[in-house]
Amino acid sequence: MADTQQVEERREARRAAKAERTAARLAKQIGAFARTHGGAEGQIAYIGERGARIVLVGEDGNWGDLVAPTYPIAEQAVAKSGITAHDSFDGEFAAKVTTGEYEWKRMAGIQVGNG
Numbered sequence: 001m002a003d004t005q006q007v008e009e010r011r012e013a014r015r016a017a018k019a020e021r022t023a024a025r026l027a028k029q030i031g032a033f034a035r036t037h038g039g040a041e042g043q044i045a046y047i048g049e050r051g052a053r054i055v056l057v058g059e060d061g062n063w064g065d066l067v068a069p070t071y072p073i074a075e076q077a078v079a080k081s082g083i084t085a086h087d088s089f090d091g092e093f094a095a096k097v098t099t100g101e102y103e104w105k106r107m108a109g110i111q112v113g114n115g
Contacts, residue, residue, distance in 0.1 A: 042057070061096060
């Protein structure tokens with residue numbers, strides 16, 4: 001019985017270490033985005049079994065996203081990165097996003113069936 005418990009404890013320790021490495025890698029990517037775009041803010045959205053999407057909006061209006069395998073890892077990554085996290089993607093935060101010609105053409109193509 002003790003052997004089974006020790007095996008499970010080692011597995012859990014490996015899972016926790018992997019989650020920590022993943023969060024650190026994502027935080028590094030978030031930091032790089034923020035440095036490139038004069039700062040950044042973000043929002044985490046649960047996307048089901050795939051995990052959580054971290055939407056980033058730079059101070060220059062450029063945006064990007066990352067996908068974390070779980071919501072808690074996404075939260076950990078955002079906290080490690082030091083950016084401001086919003087509860088929702090609306091209002092003043094959403095208004096900071098600038099879209100270019102590509103996005104407008106892509107959105108229009110989807111609307112008329114050319115996407």
